[in-house]
Amino acid sequence: MLDAFFNWLHDTALAETIRASPLLFPWVESIHVLAIALVVGSIAAVDLRLLGLASRSRPITRMIDDILPLTWVAFAIAVLTGVTLFSSNAIQYAHNTPMRLKMLLLAIAGTNMLVFHFVTYRSVAAWDEAPRTPLPARLAGGASLVLWVGIVAFGRWIGFTIGS
Amino acid sequence: MIETLRHLEHWLSDTAMSATIQNVSWIIPTVQTVHILCVALVMGAVFVVDLRILGVLARTQTLAVLAQRYLTWIWWLLPVLFLSGAILIIGEPARSLLNPAFGAKMLLLIIAALLTLSVQRPLRHAAGFWESSTQRRVIAQGIAVLSLVAWSCIVFAGRWIAYVASL
Numbered sequence: 469m470l471d472a473f474f475n476w477l478h479d480t481a482l483a484e485t486i487r488a489s490p491l492l493f494p495w496v497e498s499i500h501v502l503a504i505a506l507v508v509g510s511i512a513a514v515d516l517r518l519l520g521l522a523s524r525s526r527p528i529t530r531m532i533d534d535i536l537p538l539t540w541v542a543f544a545i546a547v548l549t550g551v552t553l554f555s556s557n558a559i560q561y562a563h564n565t566p567m568r569l570k571m572l573l574l575a576i577a578g579t580n581m582l583v584f585h586f587v588t589y590r591s592v593a594a595w596d597e598a599p600r601t602p603l604p605a606r607l608a609g610g611a612s613l614v615l616w617v618g619i620v621a622f623g624r625w626i627g628f629t630i631g632s
Numbered sequence: 633m634i635e636t637l638r639h640l641e642h643w644l645s646d647t648a649m650s651a652t653i654q655n656v657s658w659i660i661p662t663v664q665t666v667h668i669l670c671v672a673l674v675m676g677a678v679f680v681v682d683l684r685i686l687g688v689l690a691r692t693q694t695l696a697v698l699a700q701r702y703l704t705w706i707w708w709l710l711p712v713l714f715l716s717g718a719i720l721i722i723g724e725p726a727r728s729l730l731n732p733a734f735g736a737k738m739l740l741l742i743i744a745a746l747l748t749l750s751v752q753r754p755l756r757h758a759a760g761f762w763e764s765s766t767q768r769r770v771i772a773q774g775i776a777v778l779s780l781v782a783w784s785c786i787v788f789a790g791r792w793i794a795y796v797a798s799l
Contacts, residue, residue, distance in 0.1 A: 494795045498788040501668070505787060508669065509676020513702070523701055526693070534690035538679060620672070621665045627794075628661055 474558040483555035493556060500549035504623065506542035508616045510535050518609025524599035529592060557630065564630055570622035577615040584608035634799060637729045644725040653723030660723055667716040670709045671787060677702035678748060678783045685751070685762070685776040695772075696759035703752045710745075726798060733796040737789035744782035747775055 477483060486492050516522035517531045526534075554561045561567050588604040595601050601609075644650055653659050680702050684690045690698060721728045728734045751772065754761040762772040 494792060498791045501791050502675070502784055502787045505668070505672040505675040506679055508672035509674070510680065511676075512673060513676060513680070526701075530692060534693060535680065537689055538676075538683065617665075617669060620668055621661075624661055624665050624668060 470562070471559070474562045477555045478558040480555055482552060483558065486552060486556035493553065496549050496552050500546060500553060503542045503546035503549060504620065507539055507546055508620060510539040510542065511612060511616060514539075515609040515613045518601055518605050519613075520600045520606070527596045528601070528605075529596050560630055561626070564626060566622040566625035566629055570619055570626065573615050573618045573622065577612060577619065580608055580611050580615065634730065641725040641729045644722055644729075647722070650722050650725065653719060660720065663716050663719045663723075667713060667720065670713045670716065671790070674706050674709050674713070675783060675787065677705050678744075678779060681751070682776040682780045685772050694759065695762055696755045699752050699755050703748060706748060728793060728798075730799040731793050731796055732799065733789050733792040737786055737793070740782050740786045740789060744779060744786060747779040747782060751775055751779070 486496065513522065514531060514535050517524070517526065517528060523531055554567075584605070588602075588608060591602075595605070680690060681695070681699055684693070684695060684698050751762070758764075762768050
C-alpha cells in the first residue's frame, strides 16, 4: 500500500519536473540544506539552554519565544523541499536505509518535543529562570541534540548511497 | 593563482594522507557531517542576531546581549570548519581546490565574516551603538540583510561544489 503511494508520488508533475531538469535538484537541495542548518542551529540554542550549558541567565520561556519561530519556519521549508527531493526518486528513497533511519530519528525527535511540550513544560513556571533545569528538561535537551546530529548524519549518508 | 592551486592539487593528491582519506570509506561522510553541523550552528547564530536587528524575533532581548551570546560562538566554530574543510580538501583536492563554487564560497566567507564582525565589534564598547540613532539603525539593518544573503550563499556554494565541474 505504501509502495502504491510512493509510485503515485514518483509520477506526480512535481517529480517529473525535478527529473526533467539537471539544475532543479541541486537548487532545491541547497534550500533543503540551508533550512536544515537553520533548524539544527536554532534548536541547538534551546537544547543547550535546557542542558544549562548556554544562555543560563535567559528565562526558558523567553528563550523559546525568541528562537522557535525561526525553527518552525525553517522546518516547514525543510519538509517542503525534502518531499520535493524525495518525490523525484520516491521508490528508491523509500527503500534506502539511511533515509529510513533519518525518518525514524525525526519521528523520535518529534515525540521527544511533544513530551517536553505537553508534560515537562507544564511546570516551567517553577524553573523558568533557573540556570539548572529539572532532569526531564535536561534529558529532553540532550536527546534533541543527539537526535538532530543523527538526522544530519543520516541525511548526508543518503547522498553516498543513492546516485542522482 | 590557478597554476599555484593546480600544483598544490597535484602535490596533495600524491600524499599518503590524501590516499587514506579517500580509501577509508567513513572518513569523508563523517567529516562532512561534522562540517555541516558546525555550519548549522553558525547559521543559527547569524540568523538569530540578524533577524533581531531586522525586528523579526527576540525583540525583548537587547542586541548587545544577543550578539555576545550568539556571535561569540562563530569564532570558535570557524577553526573547526577550517580543519574539517581542510581534511575534505586533502582527501579530494581535484574536486575542491579548482572548483569555481569553492572559490566563490571562500570569497563569500571573507565578506560574510567581515559583515558579522562589523556588527559585533562596536557593541563591545557601546552596547547601544546600533540603536543610538535612526541612521545607525538603518545601517545595521542593511548589514543584517547583506549578512543573511552572504551566509546563505555560503551554504549554497558549499552544496554546489558537488555539482560544478572543476577547472
